[in-house]
Amino acid sequence: MDSIIEDVQVRKILDSRGNPTVEVDVITWNGFGRAAAPSGASTGSREVVSFPEGGVDVIVSEIEDIIASELIGMDAEDIATIDEVLREVDGTDNLSAIGGNTTVAVSMAVAKAAAASYNMPLYKFLGGNLVNELPFPLGNMMNGGAHAGVNAPDIQEFLVVPVGAKNMVEAVFANSSIHKKLKELIQTKDSNFTGGKGDEGGWVPNITNDAALEIQAQACEEVGDELGIEIRPSLDMAASELWNADEQKYIYAQDGIKRDTGDQIDFVKDIIDTYNMFYVEDPFDESDFDGFAQLTSKVGDKCLICGDDLFVTNKEILAKGIEMNAANAIIIKPNQIGSLSETYATVKLAKENDIVPVVSHRSGETTDATIAHLAVGFGSPMIKTGAIGGERIAKLNELIRIEEELPNPKMGEF
Numbered sequence: 513m514d515s516i517i518e519d520v521q522v523r524k525i526l527d528s529r530g531n532p533t534v535e536v537d538v539i540t541w542n543g544f545g546r547a548a549a550p551s552g553a554s555t556g557s558r559e560v561v562s563f564p565e566g567g568v569d570v571i572v573s574e575i576e577d578i579i580a581s582e583l584i585g586m587d588a589e590d591i592a593t594i595d596e597v598l599r600e601v602d603g604t605d606n607l608s609a610i611g612g613n614t615t616v617a618v619s620m621a622v623a624k625a626a627a628a629s630y631n632m633p634l635y636k637f638l639g640g641n642l643v644n645e646l647p648f649p650l651g652n653m654m655n656g657g658a659h660a661g662v663n664a665p666d667i668q669e670f671l672v673v674p675v676g677a678k679n680m681v682e683a684v685f686a687n688s689s690i691h692k693k694l695k696e697l698i699q700t701k702d703s704n705f706t707g708g709k710g711d712e713g714g715w716v717p718n719i720t721n722d723a724a725l726e727i728q729a730q731a732c733e734e735v736g737d738e739l740g741i742e743i744r745p746s747l748d749m750a751a752s753e754l755w756n757a758d759e760q761k762y763i764y765a766q767d768g769i770k771r772d773t774g775d776q777i778d779f780v781k782d783i784i785d786t787y788n789m790f791y792v793e794d795p796f797d798e799s800d801f802d803g804f805a806q807l808t809s810k811v812g813d814k815c816l817i818c819g820d821d822l823f824v825t826n827k828e829i830l831a832k833g834i835e836m837n838a839a840n841a842i843i844i845k846p847n848q849i850g851s852l853s854e855t856y857a858t859v860k861l862a863k864e865n866d867i868v869p870v871v872s873h874r875s876g877e878t879t880d881a882t883i884a885h886l887a888v889g890f891g892s893p894m895i896k897t898g899a900i901g902g903e904r905i906a907k908l909n910e911l912i913r914i915e916e917e918l919p920n921p922k923m924g925e926f
């Protein structure tokens with residue numbers, strides 16, 4: 513009774529790139545949940561479609577009524593059933609009729625309303641009373657590729673993980689210290705640097721990929737020594753954006769270099785060995801399961817090789833990756849698959865097969881902090897959600913609050 517849905521409201525709001533996105537309120541007899549959908553720029557081709565034809569305006573003017581009439585009277589606790597109803601209302605495989613961003617915002621708002629109906633935070637509603645692990649924050653330090661402008665490095669994201677941090681507060685401040693240190697180090701390499709940032713708040717320097725790798729490692733070492741904790745460099749190569757199918761090569765425009773798959777395997781392996789990388793995401797094109805598998809067999813014992821565009825949070829695609837030993841980590845972005853229950857199914861399959869689930873933001877975000885709760889509730893040992901910027905710190909600060917609430921908090925285990 514407490515969690516029976518009484519109303520569903522949908523509105524158009526701004527995302528961090530200034531684009532429209534959708535926010536949903538779900539009102540139950542005794543609760544309220546609000547969630548907003550993010551948007552990607554370097555999207556995987558097998559993701560569900562974010563918005564229907566006509567965009568957010570169509571959702572607000574037409575789709576809101578259809579969803580509200582289906583959901584009013586249902587119990588918000590029945591998240592999986594509600595997600596099925598949303599899929600039925602849409603009627604397509606890729607959610608193109610009402611948009612995956614619509615379904616995911618409704619699905620997350622429903623879960624938050626259900627939790628609120630019983631005066632529970634979402635992480636506890638999803639994970640139970642015994643959850644006590646916090647995710648290490650994978651912080652974005654420098655941006656290139658599709659998240660930056662011309663003259664930036666080709667590699668999309670230079671990231672760091674404060675693996676030695678003993679708690680969330682220490683971890684997020686370690687990342688912000690590296691971000692500050694990198695500004696100084698960039699200025700020594702790029703005298704015209706004016707402090708410009710990319711979509712996720714990382715600096716956008718006009719330097720080569722090699723120079724960026726060098727200062728990333730230097731910042732980890734210097735700040736790690738100052739703080740007395742180990743901080744490891746990581747990357748999202750977003751290699752689908754570099755892949756030219758006609759030439760069958762990865763194009764590194766900033767460096768003026770083209771690499772075939774064999775060269776790319778050697779190049780990435782060399783980076784991992786040289787810089788002691790903790791984590792490398794999407795080192796190959798989204799269709800190249802074999803390239804992933806070859807790299808994972810060479811370095812998977814010492815580095816997380818993570819599929820984002822490769823898996824698109826899709827359980828069936830992950831199953832193929834597991835069969836091929838393609839990766840040992842997976843990015844979890846709820847709007848790639850369109851609902852919370854399908855997101856959970858993918859996390860569950862990953863954990864059952866020792867694949868590390870990394871709950872993640874998108875490059876276009878809002879101040880919605882739901883993914884902080886998903887990371888804790890799902891037991892994800894790592895969260896990728898930037899380091900600075902309002903829409904990024906919304907999640908990090910929520911994790912600090914969650915840490916304060918937990919009875920025996922500890923950092924996650926890999």
Ligand SMILES: C=C(OP(=O)(O)O)C(=O)O
Binds near residue numbers: 552555750820874875
């Ligand atoms: C967060 C990412 O970017 P986007 O949201 O643009 O896909 C990513 O590629 O991991």
Ligand SMILES: [Mg+2]
Binds near residue numbers: 748750821
């Ligand atoms: Mg990625």
